[in-house]
Amino acid sequence: MxxxxxxxxxxxxxxxxxxxxxxxxxxxxxxxxxxxxxxxxxxxxxxxxxxxxxxxxxxxxxxxxxxxxxxxxxxxxxxxxxxxxxxxxxxxxxxxxxxxxxxxxxxxxxxxxxxxxxxxxxxxxxxxxxxxxxxxxxxxxxxxxxxxxxxxxxxxxxxxxxxxxxEGDYPEAKKDGKTIGIDLGIKDFAITYDGNKVSKYSNPRHLSKYEKKLAVKQRIAARKNKGSNRRRKANKIVARVYELFSNVRQDYLHKLSRKIVDNNQVVVVENLNVKGMVRNHKLSKAISDTGWGTFVNFLGYKLERSGGKLIEINRWFPSSKLCSNCHYQISELPLDVRTWTCPSCGTHHDRDGNAAMNIRAEGIRMLALSVVEGLFSTDTYYNGGNPRNVVSSSGTGEANANGEDVRPIRGRKSKMRQSSVKLEAHTVPSGQSG
Ligand SMILES: [Zn+2]
Incomplete structure (x- = not known):
């Protein structure tokens, strides 16, 4: 079904x-x-x-x-x-x-x-x-x-x-097709590597315009007295700008995920513990703005419908610090360092492109490993109405249809990971009833 x-x-x-x-x-x-x-x-x-x-x-x-x-x-x-x-x-x-x-x-x-x-x-x-x-x-x-x-x-x-x-099930996973690794970034929204070339996708242009507008309207609303009519009106304006902002973002995330899914069979991303990262204040704004979690959800259900796979690799995997050429791992790579040269093999790396290459390679390794260990099943299964086709090295929380944060039950043995999907898109698998 x-x-x-x-x-x-x-x-x-x-x-x-x-x-x-x-x-x-x-x-x-x-x-x-x-x-x-x-x-x-x-x-x-x-x-x-x-x-x-x-x-x-x-x-x-x-x-x-x-x-x-x-x-x-x-x-x-x-x-x-x-x-x-x-x-x-x-x-x-x-x-x-x-x-x-x-x-x-x-x-x-x-x-x-x-x-x-x-x-x-x-x-x-x-x-x-x-x-x-x-x-x-x-x-x-x-x-x-x-x-x-x-x-x-x-x-x-x-x-x-x-x-x-x-009636009927989602299409069977195809055995051929391309594998793409995606590094989700701040400067660029996503950097991908499909085995041939590195592509960069920047944040949608209009987004920052709405973002600035939103901040202004929020400040105006905050100055009005709580419970007053003026506050209520100002909040309504904030809600309207937020709606525009989130429409632009959703539209972008839908188009980008569609493009990636149409061209690839297996998509590898880092398992983002978004909640954990949001606690880091420097990154928090950028993360909540870019909507990575929503993006990964969109990828997940679109892949499911096309018989593809989403692979989430452990977020502690040193995707940025590993040389994609010789696997030498450097000890430090501050966020502002955009390019570096491998001290072992001398390859000059673009930070994000290198990370996308490593993510893809790690995904392929995980996939091979899970096939060997029999952990990887092509069956989709349901939790609260959400079929999933996700391989993961660790579980993190997402939000369900009611907007509550839901974590998978601790101690799960399976390497498959299910996550609920927040109902905010025009077409998304729903987390209601089961
Ligand atoms: Zn190297």
Whole structure:
């Protein structure tokens, strides 16, 4: 079974906006209430609440005067909240995620319809009071529609992320094809080596323009009094600029990953412990700006669909300090040193090109090793709905569809690594339901 999510823009009527606001409010209230119940239950018993445990609280709440308005919300929307909350709790207990957080009405709002959403012409037809909502469907919804997540951005736009299931599996991995090594950098976004030549891809030109604008708008917003109307308006402007910024970035990351996947069968990257690196303040800005994690996710799912492989090599592998010609390893290479000459064989290296060569060679070595040891399987497998085809030398965290950080369970024996994908692209594999 293959899964794919498509994100479409929704254009609700004024009445539908009211219905959505009510549903967002109910879902958010129920999440926060349920989380509180989990905390209390945990204090008393040492355990959280299961999905059914949470659901069993709902009928009582709908009968009580103060919370009878919960009955206005489509019941499966609330049950989805119970499911997501119990999962978030479980992920926390199993060491894969941070503690679940309370939801604020000032952030992105979302609700899930676990089933019964249909496409009717250029509308999505939802069960319950919402009904048919006009949608901009830019590609056919040709799979079996499963979970549909409706969200409202801080800029006031509405989207639906439609998760679909298809019969059949992803294509088998081909045995031929090229292998490319990618060094993700700061000066250039990516430097690749495909066995023949080194290519450099710089950050998109417009990005820095939006980045500067974003910083200005953020400073303006920070000067307004908290809770004031002016602050609220300023924050809305920040959200709009951020949306532009992130659209430019997503577009670039999609195009670059598409190009790389179309031309190569195996892609080797360094396993970026982005969280670990962000703690290093000098690098933090550049890293969060360049969106490496998103890029690697895009590569992963695009390769999966084309029968390719993503190989992540250990991030402690000295890709920059190793001579790609003779494997001599120099002891120091400060970040500002862009070129160096190997003291052993005399080869003159461009820092990044050399790293991409080493990354590619290490990926090929790992691939050969894993075939020998039988660790490398061509089967994709699912975790929270995310099939993966990734070989890795160590696991790191990524974010799942709910935006929570999820780490693979510690002590995993397999060399395969799965990671969830944040739902922010137009077309990404979804991390919902399993
Ligand atoms: Zn050398």
């Amino acid at each position: 293959r899964r794919q999510a498509v994100k479409v823009r929704l254009y609700p009527t004024d009445e539908q906006i009211q219905v959505l606001a009510q549903h967002f409010g109910c879902a958010r209230w129920w999440w926060n209430y349920g989380l509180n119940q989990c905390i209390e239950t945990y204090k008393a018993t040492g355990k959280g609440l299961s999905q059914s445990g949470l659901n069993s609280l709902l009928p009582g709440l709908k009968k009580v005067k103060e919370t009878e308005w919960l009955g206005e919300c489509y019941s499966q929307v609330l049950q989805s909240v119970s499911l997501n909350l119990s999962r978030a709790y479980q992920n926390f207990f199993e060491g894969r995620a941070k503690y679940p957080r309370f939801k604020s009405k000032h952030h992105r709002q979302s609700i899930q319809y676990p089933q019964k959403v249909k496409q009717v012409d250029s509308c999505l037809k939802f069960p319950g009071k919402l009904g048919s909502v006009k949608a901009k469907i830019h590609r056919p919804l040709d799979g079996a529609i499963k979970t549909v997540t409706v969200s409202k951005c801080p800029t006031g736009k509405y989207y639906a992320s439609v998760l679909m299931e298809y």
